[in-house]
Amino acid sequence: MLHHGPRNAAYALAAVFALAIATDLLWMPVQVGDSLGEILAAQQSSSTWASFTGSFGTEAYLRPLRIAQIKGLFDLAQGSNYWLAYRGFHALLLIAAVMLFMRALRVSTTVDFAAAACALVVLIGLHTFRGTVREAFPVNHFLEMVVLCLATLNLARSRGGLWVDLGAALAFVAAALTLESGLLVWVVAVGARAVGWRGVSARGLAVMTALLVAYAYLRFGYLSTGVPALSERSAGYLLERLEPAEIQQRFGSQPLWFYAYNVLTSIASVLFSEPQEGVFETVYSWMYGQPLWRVMIPVVTSVSTTAVLLWAAARRALRSVPFDDTARAIVVFLLVLIANAILSFAYTKLEIMSVAGAFYALAVFGAVRDVLLRAPSLRPVAAIGCAALLGTVAIGWSVRAAGVHYVLRSQAVKHQIDWVELPGRWKRDKNWPSNPAEQRLILQLRDEAVRFTLPNTRADRPEWPSLVWFE
Amino acid sequence: MTQSSRFALLVAAPPVCVAVLWVSVLAVTAITGTHPIWGQQPRNLAEAAALKDGAAVVRFVEQREDVNRAGEIRAGVMSRTPQTLTPIEAAAAAREPEMVRLLLDLGATPDAIIWQRAFCISDADGVRALLAEHRPNGAVDQCAGS
Numbered sequence: 181m182l183h184h185g186p187r188n189a190a191y192a193l194a195a196v197f198a199l200a201i202a203t204d205l206l207w208m209p210v211q212v213g214d215s216l217g218e219i220l221a222a223q224q225s226s227s228t229w230a231s232f233t234g235s236f237g238t239e240a241y242l243r244p245l246r247i248a249q250i251k252g253l254f255d256l257a258q259g260s261n262y263w264l265a266y267r268g269f270h271a272l273l274l275i276a277a278v279m280l281f282m283r284a285l286r287v288s289t290t291v292d293f294a295a296a297a298c299a300l301v302v303l304i305g306l307h308t309f310r311g312t313v314r315e316a317f318p319v320n321h322f323l324e325m326v327v328l329c330l331a332t333l334n335l336a337r338s339r340g341g342l343w344v345d346l347g348a349a350l351a352f353v354a355a356a357l358t359l360e361s362g363l364l365v366w367v368v369a370v371g372a373r374a375v376g377w378r379g380v381s382a383r384g385l386a387v388m389t390a391l392l393v394a395y396a397y398l399r400f401g402y403l404s405t406g407v408p409a410l411s412e413r414s415a416g417y418l419l420e421r422l423e424p425a426e427i428q429q430r431f432g433s434q435p436l437w438f439y440a441y442n443v444l445t446s447i448a449s450v451l452f453s454e455p456q457e458g459v460f461e462t463v464y465s466w467m468y469g470q471p472l473w474r475v476m477i478p479v480v481t482s483v484s485t486t487a488v489l490l491w492a493a494a495r496r497a498l499r500s501v502p503f504d505d506t507a508r509a510i511v512v513f514l515l516v517l518i519a520n521a522i523l524s525f526a527y528t529k530l531e532i533m534s535v536a537g538a539f540y541a542l543a544v545f546g547a548v549r550d551v552l553l554r555a556p557s558l559r560p561v562a563a564i565g566c567a568a569l570l571g572t573v574a575i576g577w578s579v580r581a582a583g584v585h586y587v588l589r590s591q592a593v594k595h596q597i598d599w600v601e602l603p604g605r606w607k608r609d610k611n612w613p614s615n616p617a618e619q620r621l622i623l624q625l626r627d628e629a630v631r632f633t634l635p636n637t638r639a640d641r642p643e644w645p646s647l648v649w650f651e
Numbered sequence: 652m653t654q655s656s657r658f659a660l661l662v663a664a665p666p667v668c669v670a671v672l673w674v675s676v677l678a679v680t681a682i683t684g685t686h687p688i689w690g691q692q693p694r695n696l697a698e699a700a701a702l703k704d705g706a707a708v709v710r711f712v713e714q715r716e717d718v719n720r721a722g723e724i725r726a727g728v729m730s731r732t733p734q735t736l737t738p739i740e741a742a743a744a745a746r747e748p749e750m751v752r753l754l755l756d757l758g759a760t761p762d763a764i765i766w767q768r769a770f771c772i773s774d775a776d777g778v779r780a781l782l783a784e785h786r787p788n789g790a791v792d793q794c795a796g797s
């Protein structure tokens with residue numbers, strides 16, 4: 181029987197979190213790094229269509245919709261509301277992601293609500309989520325991937341129909357033409373159907389597969405767009421960050437080892453919160469006297485939660501528990517995790533694994549629900565152990581989730597400082613544009629950024645937030 | 652309360668508390684204008700420089716505050732007692748080369764006395780190197796005890 185109370189409470193909790201994070205996003209200027217260049221390019225472009233077609237033929241990426249979106253939002257701002265257009269879109273995406281996540285959980289009982297509350301802080305507290313809110317270029321396309329993958333999962337769990345198939349196909353096209361991670365939409369649809377969530381029909385899946393083949397032909401055949409080179413970006417490796425030249429020097433002759441390291445560490449980062457972006461932060465912090473709380477809280481909570489997830493999976497594998505929605509969520513998560521990590525072969529980044537992070541939280545919902553249903557029947561000693569584990573998981577993830585506010589406040593100040601310093605720096609470096617229209621746009625964006633009165637996280641007081649959370 | 656409810660409460664309470672706390676922090680900030688954790692807001696240009704708040708520095712300058720004029724920095728911002736410093740001295744004391752550079756970009760022109768005080772108040776190499784590039788006539792980089 182469906183109880184609306186727990187379901188409504190779960191949606192209310194999701195709405196409170198979503199609105200809080202959205203407010204924090206809106207309380208932040210548009211960023212400079214990896215963003216201003218795109219905005220200036222949008223200014224130069226004659227139309228959204230021109231931006232779309234103009235981005236075909238780049239060497240390593242096929243992301244025409246990414247560029248087109250930036251131009252579309254630029255035009256939407258109508259020359260005066262850039263912050264509102266870009267940050268407003270970011271906030272809307274965030275709200276969509278959180279609400280779609282909650283919808284996918286199908287909460288109906290009090291135990292479901294408790295598990296959903298826990299899953300929600302796992303979603304928000306996981307370090308991969310930080311990548312979806314900390315930056316925007318000027319749109320956070322990784323968050324778009326999360327939204328489109330969660331939307332596809334919700335479609336797969338629906339009753340189906342022509343519109344569902346059409347929606348899934350459109351989600352795939354939009355995602356694939358925005359970022360390479362968009363191919364995960366296809367993985368979600370296939371995985372969901374394989375485990376019995378059949379909202380997307382066989383016909384719909386066939387269309388999506390045909391679109392995937394068309395994408396592969398377009399990218400590798402027709403346009404000859406390659407894949408990112410080994411020396412494309414800096415990357416973490418064991419305890420250090422390597423610059424592109426160092427990566428080329430160390431792994432140029434044996435790139436497969438480097439690619440395998442990236443894939444394996446991407447998987448481990450979602451399951452154990454270590455290593456992060458290829459670097460073993462806990463070992464590094466311990467060796468170099470860095471604050472340990474901020475690395476230990478994530479590792480302890482992630483290891484505990486993954487243990488709960490393994491227990492729930494093992495119960496089903498070993499004891500013939502029916503193949504229920506929890507099992508389905510775990511299988512889909514594993515497929516998404518592996519596929520997401522493979523797509524991250526060239527370099528590791530928190531943001532890239534954000535889809536896997538969201539599906540990890542979905543799987544955790546079922547596992548925590550399992551524990552909650554089982555715990556009351558345990559013997560006293562086991563029940564105390566179970567309560568300690570659940571308490572650690574719930575409190576730990578809540579602390580991690582609260583850290584997002586710190587991350588966003590710190591990031592807002594950094595973006596603002598970048599704008600404050602930009603004109604002077606560009607003039608000194610002879611990078612100041614000669615085009616008056618570009619100058620006006622930069623100064624307008626700077627004025628928008630400077631107008632924000634932000635809490636000052638740079639004053640180094642109080643000290644405790646930086647001991648508990650990474651910025 | 653049943654055993655099952657206790658376990659559910661144990662799991663649900665921390666996330667609910669965080670959500671309420673988060674919204675409360677934002678609400679308090681919106682109503683009072685002061686963040687409960689990071690509540691220090693500068694009252695003048697010198698304080699803005701001391702607090703490394705570049706945007707506030709720009710806002711004060713746009714409000715026609717004199718970039719060379721000394722201002723009182725409240726107790727607790729830089730030290731236990733109030734101090735009166737020019738913005739560039741405050742930026743130097745905060746060991747913040749980018750703030751010194753910003754003030755120079757915004758038109759700060761320290762005279763020899765102010766320049767020497769700023770130079771000697773900071774032990775940050777970046778600040779001293781930057782000040783050395785903008786040394787006014789008659790200023791010396793000799794500090795007492797150095």
